[in-house]
Amino acid sequence: MIKVTQRGLIKNIVNFWSSHYGPFPRIKKNSSWEDGFYFGKNHKGADGVNRSKIDMWEDLQKLNLETALPEDVESIVGKGNLARIFCNECHKEVQEAIMLQADESDIHLCSECLLTASKMLNKL
Numbered sequence: 001m002i003k004v005t006q007r008g009l010i011k012n013i014v015n016f017w018s019s020h021y022g023p024f025p026r027i028k029k030n031s032s033w034e035d036g037f038y039f040g041k042n043h044k045g046a047d048g049v050n051r052s053k054i055d056m057w058e059d060l061q062k063l064n065l066e067t068a069l070p071e072d073v074e075s076i077v078g079k080g081n082l083a084r085i086f087c088n089e090c091h092k093e094v095q096e097a098i099m100l101q102a103d104e105s106d107i108h109l110c111s112e113c114l115l116t117a118s119k120m121l122n123k124l
């Protein structure tokens with residue numbers, strides 16, 4: 001298990017985008033990106049319009065990752081909860097959680113649910 005935070009997700013968003021959809025070519029030719037190998041060229045943005053994943057990657061790099069909010073990330077890449085954490089037990093959005101790596105998908109548990117679980121085990 002590891003601790004994950006909303007700020008940590010935001011600070012890692014550029015790397016996350018690149019590792020999922022890149023590697024992106026880094027050179028521009030004739031004012032447009034050289035065609036390179038990356039997974040899927042376009043992604044639906046916040047306005048519902050497909051944009052280049054490279055353009056989104058460029059825009060993500062312009063964010064101040066120390067202060068950017070989930071809404072700022074979503075204004076570039078659309079919804080998808082890339083910068084949000086939801087507890088899998090109580091379904092509340094939280095700033096930090098413990099992430100359990102399960103076979104099918106990761107599980108996030110907030111401090112309240114972890115405390116409840118701890119009380120159940122310890123019969124407090």
Ligand SMILES: [Zn+2]
Nearest residue numbers: 087090110113
């Ligand atoms: Zn919870």
